[in-house]
Amino acid sequence: MSKAPASSRRSLPLLLMQTRETVMGYFRPLLREHGVSEQQWRVIRALKAQGPMETTKLADLCSLHGPSLSGMLTRMEAAALISRSRLIEDQRKFRIALLPRAEALFEAMREGMEAQYREIEARLGAEELEQLYAVLDATIARLGGLQEPVDED
Known part of the structure; x- marks a missing residue:
């Protein structure tokens, strides 16, 4: 079996970005409806x-x-979504926690998010x-990425 020349291979980064954009298309309307950016939602x-x-x-x-996270956390703190407190053992670092307003936002969005996951599953099959x-x-693990995936809710 011969390898395809590098010039004829598909661009993996581009394909992954296109996939991300396609998947996020299911979630963006709900994020907009609740006034939450994609990055803020990832943090929540x-x-x-x-x-x-x-x-x-x-x-x-x-x-x-x-x-980017630092600026966003400042805005989220001002919006009473998160709290920041300095770590006792290292005053240069902060501990970030959700506040009740973010907890309520998560719960308000839960059903809509779950509906979008059901739609994706219906289109792809379980x-x-x-x-x-x-x-x-496996790709993340083998290529040295994150060790702790964030569970979907």
């Missing part, structure tokens, strides 16, 4: 799934750059969706 979901955590871990789990999750998890 990560904190809901794993509880309060240090900023660097949150940035890693949410695939956000530190400076078995294919599980295979997709497995392939993506």
